[in-house]
Amino acid sequence: TQLLEQSPQFLSIQEGENLTVYCNSSSVFSSLQWYRQEPGEGPVLLVTVVTGGEVKKLKRLTFQFGDARKDSSLHITAAQPGDTGLYLCAGASRYNFNKFYFGSGTKLNVKP
Protein backbone atom coordinates (compact mmCIF):
# COMPACT_ATOMS: atom_id res chain seq x y z
CA THR A 1 0.00 0.00 0.00
CA GLN A 2 1.31 3.43 -0.92
CA LEU A 3 0.20 5.84 1.79
CA LEU A 4 -0.36 9.54 1.27
CA GLU A 5 -0.40 11.79 4.33
CA GLN A 6 -1.96 15.21 4.05
CA SER A 7 -1.35 18.12 6.38
CA PRO A 8 -2.83 19.97 7.97
CA GLN A 9 -6.06 18.04 8.45
CA PHE A 10 -8.01 21.22 9.18
CA LEU A 11 -7.27 24.82 8.30
CA SER A 12 -9.36 27.84 9.14
CA ILE A 13 -8.16 31.18 7.81
CA GLN A 14 -9.41 34.67 7.02
CA GLU A 15 -10.22 35.80 3.51
CA GLY A 16 -7.14 37.22 1.81
CA GLU A 17 -4.61 35.02 3.59
CA ASN A 18 -2.27 32.62 1.83
CA LEU A 19 -2.02 28.94 2.68
CA THR A 20 -0.16 25.78 1.74
CA VAL A 21 -1.41 22.22 1.97
CA TYR A 22 1.01 19.30 1.88
CA CYS A 23 0.76 15.76 0.58
CA ASN A 24 3.62 13.46 1.56
CA SER A 25 4.60 9.86 1.07
CA SER A 26 7.60 7.60 1.36
CA SER A 27 6.57 6.04 -1.96
CA VAL A 28 7.16 7.22 -5.50
CA PHE A 29 4.10 7.91 -7.62
CA SER A 30 3.85 7.92 -11.38
CA SER A 31 1.52 10.93 -11.20
CA LEU A 32 -0.37 12.86 -8.58
CA GLN A 33 -3.73 14.53 -8.75
CA TRP A 34 -5.41 17.15 -6.59
CA TYR A 35 -9.17 17.10 -6.13
CA ARG A 36 -11.68 19.21 -4.31
CA GLN A 37 -14.67 17.51 -2.76
CA GLU A 38 -17.87 19.08 -1.46
CA PRO A 39 -19.97 17.20 1.15
CA GLY A 40 -22.04 14.43 -0.43
CA GLU A 41 -20.46 14.88 -3.85
CA GLY A 42 -17.72 13.29 -5.89
CA PRO A 43 -14.15 14.61 -6.03
CA VAL A 44 -13.64 17.22 -8.73
CA LEU A 45 -10.28 17.12 -10.47
CA LEU A 46 -8.20 20.29 -10.14
CA VAL A 47 -4.86 19.28 -11.63
CA THR A 48 -2.55 16.38 -12.52
CA VAL A 49 1.21 16.59 -12.10
CA VAL A 50 3.47 14.01 -13.67
CA THR A 51 7.06 15.20 -13.83
CA GLY A 52 9.26 15.57 -10.76
CA GLY A 53 9.63 19.27 -9.92
CA GLU A 54 6.65 20.22 -12.05
CA VAL A 55 4.75 23.37 -11.11
CA LYS A 56 1.25 24.10 -12.38
CA LYS A 57 -0.85 27.18 -11.78
CA LEU A 58 -4.61 27.39 -11.83
CA LYS A 59 -5.57 31.03 -11.18
CA ARG A 60 -4.71 31.56 -7.48
CA LEU A 61 -3.76 27.90 -6.95
CA THR A 62 -0.19 26.70 -7.43
CA PHE A 63 0.58 22.97 -7.43
CA GLN A 64 4.05 21.50 -7.15
CA PHE A 65 5.25 17.91 -7.50
CA GLY A 66 8.38 17.06 -5.55
CA ASP A 67 11.58 16.30 -7.42
CA ALA A 68 11.48 12.67 -6.27
CA ARG A 69 7.74 12.36 -7.07
CA LYS A 70 6.97 11.44 -3.45
CA ASP A 71 5.29 14.62 -2.34
CA SER A 72 3.27 17.57 -3.52
CA SER A 73 1.98 20.88 -2.29
CA LEU A 74 -0.97 23.12 -3.05
CA HIS A 75 -0.56 26.83 -2.40
CA ILE A 76 -3.53 29.18 -2.47
CA THR A 77 -2.91 32.90 -2.71
CA ALA A 78 -5.40 35.39 -1.30
CA ALA A 79 -7.92 32.76 -0.26
CA GLN A 80 -11.61 33.47 -0.77
CA PRO A 81 -14.68 31.97 0.93
CA GLY A 82 -15.40 30.13 -2.32
CA ASP A 83 -12.20 28.14 -1.77
CA THR A 84 -13.77 26.45 1.26
CA GLY A 85 -13.88 22.68 0.84
CA LEU A 86 -12.04 19.40 1.24
CA TYR A 87 -8.82 19.15 -0.77
CA LEU A 88 -7.63 15.66 -1.61
CA CYS A 89 -4.43 14.44 -3.18
CA ALA A 90 -4.32 11.11 -4.99
CA GLY A 91 -1.26 9.32 -6.31
CA ALA A 92 -1.21 6.84 -9.15
CA SER A 93 0.64 3.67 -8.21
CA ARG A 94 4.09 3.36 -9.64
CA TYR A 95 3.40 -0.33 -10.25
CA ASN A 96 -0.12 -0.04 -11.52
CA PHE A 97 -1.01 3.21 -13.20
CA ASN A 98 -4.69 2.43 -12.83
CA LYS A 99 -4.70 2.35 -9.04
CA PHE A 100 -4.95 5.64 -7.17
CA TYR A 101 -4.22 6.10 -3.48
CA PHE A 102 -6.01 8.97 -1.78
CA GLY A 103 -4.91 11.07 1.13
CA SER A 104 -7.39 11.75 3.92
CA GLY A 105 -7.76 15.36 2.89
CA THR A 106 -7.38 18.87 4.22
CA LYS A 107 -10.59 20.58 5.23
CA LEU A 108 -10.22 24.28 4.45
CA ASN A 109 -12.52 26.96 5.82
CA VAL A 110 -12.06 30.51 4.58
CA LYS A 111 -13.91 33.04 6.69
CA PRO A 112 -15.17 36.27 5.12
Next chain:
Amino acid sequence: EPEVTQTPSHQVTQMGQEVILRCVPISNHLYFYWYRQILGQKVEFLVSFYNNEISEKSEIFDDQFSVERPDGSNFTLKIRSTKLEDSAMYFCASSHGQGGEAFFGQGTRLTVV
Protein backbone atom coordinates in the same frame (compact mmCIF):
# COMPACT_ATOMS: atom_id res chain seq x y z
CA GLU B 1 -18.60 19.40 -20.61
CA PRO B 2 -18.53 15.58 -20.55
CA GLU B 3 -19.12 14.02 -17.17
CA VAL B 4 -19.41 10.69 -15.43
CA THR B 5 -22.98 9.99 -14.36
CA GLN B 6 -24.07 7.57 -11.67
CA THR B 7 -27.46 6.15 -10.79
CA PRO B 8 -29.14 5.96 -8.41
CA SER B 9 -27.93 8.82 -6.24
CA HIS B 10 -29.24 7.02 -3.15
CA GLN B 11 -29.94 3.35 -2.57
CA VAL B 12 -31.28 1.77 0.59
CA THR B 13 -31.20 -1.99 0.74
CA GLN B 14 -31.68 -4.73 3.26
CA MET B 15 -28.74 -6.75 4.44
CA GLY B 16 -28.23 -9.81 2.25
CA GLN B 17 -29.83 -8.26 -0.82
CA GLU B 18 -28.06 -7.74 -4.11
CA VAL B 19 -27.50 -4.24 -5.42
CA ILE B 20 -26.29 -2.95 -8.76
CA LEU B 21 -24.78 0.48 -8.99
CA ARG B 22 -24.68 1.99 -12.44
CA CYS B 23 -22.28 4.37 -14.10
CA VAL B 24 -21.96 5.93 -17.52
CA PRO B 25 -18.31 6.91 -17.99
CA ILE B 26 -17.13 9.68 -20.29
CA SER B 27 -17.64 8.38 -23.80
CA ASN B 28 -14.07 8.30 -25.17
CA HIS B 29 -12.52 7.03 -21.95
CA LEU B 30 -10.98 3.59 -21.85
CA TYR B 31 -10.24 3.01 -18.16
CA PHE B 32 -12.96 2.68 -15.56
CA TYR B 33 -12.83 2.56 -11.78
CA TRP B 34 -14.91 2.09 -8.70
CA TYR B 35 -13.98 3.69 -5.40
CA ARG B 36 -15.82 3.88 -2.14
CA GLN B 37 -15.82 6.30 0.76
CA ILE B 38 -17.16 5.27 4.12
CA LEU B 39 -18.51 8.28 5.99
CA GLY B 40 -15.66 10.31 7.43
CA GLN B 41 -12.97 8.13 5.92
CA LYS B 42 -10.62 8.14 2.94
CA VAL B 43 -11.62 7.46 -0.62
CA GLU B 44 -10.58 3.83 -1.19
CA PHE B 45 -9.78 2.09 -4.45
CA LEU B 46 -11.92 -0.94 -5.27
CA VAL B 47 -11.24 -1.95 -8.85
CA SER B 48 -10.00 -0.78 -12.23
CA PHE B 49 -11.29 -2.12 -15.54
CA TYR B 50 -9.83 -1.96 -19.02
CA ASN B 51 -10.48 -3.78 -22.25
CA ASN B 52 -13.39 -5.68 -20.73
CA GLU B 53 -11.48 -7.11 -17.85
CA ILE B 54 -10.36 -6.22 -14.35
CA SER B 55 -6.84 -4.82 -14.41
CA GLU B 56 -6.42 -4.33 -10.67
CA LYS B 57 -8.50 -4.88 -7.55
CA SER B 58 -8.03 -4.15 -3.89
CA GLU B 59 -8.43 -6.50 -0.96
CA ILE B 60 -11.85 -4.93 -0.34
CA PHE B 61 -13.06 -6.22 -3.70
CA ASP B 62 -13.82 -9.80 -2.65
CA ASP B 63 -16.07 -12.42 -4.20
CA GLN B 64 -19.17 -10.45 -3.21
CA PHE B 65 -18.25 -7.75 -5.70
CA SER B 66 -18.28 -7.89 -9.48
CA VAL B 67 -18.07 -5.38 -12.29
CA GLU B 68 -19.40 -5.48 -15.78
CA ARG B 69 -19.55 -3.39 -18.90
CA PRO B 70 -22.72 -4.85 -20.37
CA ASP B 71 -22.81 -2.55 -23.38
CA GLY B 72 -20.78 0.26 -24.89
CA SER B 73 -21.81 2.86 -22.36
CA ASN B 74 -22.62 1.43 -18.94
CA PHE B 75 -20.25 0.23 -16.24
CA THR B 76 -21.80 -1.52 -13.26
CA LEU B 77 -20.77 -2.59 -9.79
CA LYS B 78 -22.71 -5.48 -8.27
CA ILE B 79 -22.64 -6.38 -4.61
CA ARG B 80 -24.10 -9.84 -4.36
CA SER B 81 -25.08 -10.06 -0.70
CA THR B 82 -24.79 -6.72 1.02
CA LYS B 83 -23.47 -6.34 4.54
CA LEU B 84 -23.94 -3.46 6.95
CA GLU B 85 -20.30 -2.47 6.46
CA ASP B 86 -20.90 -1.99 2.72
CA SER B 87 -22.73 1.24 3.56
CA ALA B 88 -20.71 4.00 1.89
CA MET B 89 -20.56 6.43 -1.01
CA TYR B 90 -19.55 4.58 -4.14
CA PHE B 91 -17.81 6.60 -6.82
CA CYS B 92 -17.31 5.63 -10.41
CA ALA B 93 -14.45 7.26 -12.33
CA SER B 94 -13.03 7.07 -15.80
CA SER B 95 -9.87 8.16 -17.58
CA HIS B 96 -8.75 8.26 -21.16
CA GLY B 97 -5.31 6.87 -20.64
CA GLN B 98 -3.50 4.66 -18.18
CA GLY B 99 -2.69 6.68 -15.08
CA GLY B 100 -4.33 9.66 -16.68
CA GLU B 101 -6.66 12.20 -15.23
CA ALA B 102 -9.52 10.41 -13.56
CA PHE B 103 -12.91 12.10 -13.55
CA PHE B 104 -15.37 11.11 -10.86
CA GLY B 105 -19.12 10.85 -10.83
CA GLN B 106 -21.31 12.33 -8.14
CA GLY B 107 -21.51 9.04 -6.31
CA THR B 108 -24.20 6.65 -5.10
CA ARG B 109 -24.89 6.67 -1.40
CA LEU B 110 -25.57 3.06 -0.42
CA THR B 111 -27.21 2.41 2.93
CA VAL B 112 -27.53 -1.19 4.07
CA VAL B 113 -30.08 -1.72 6.85
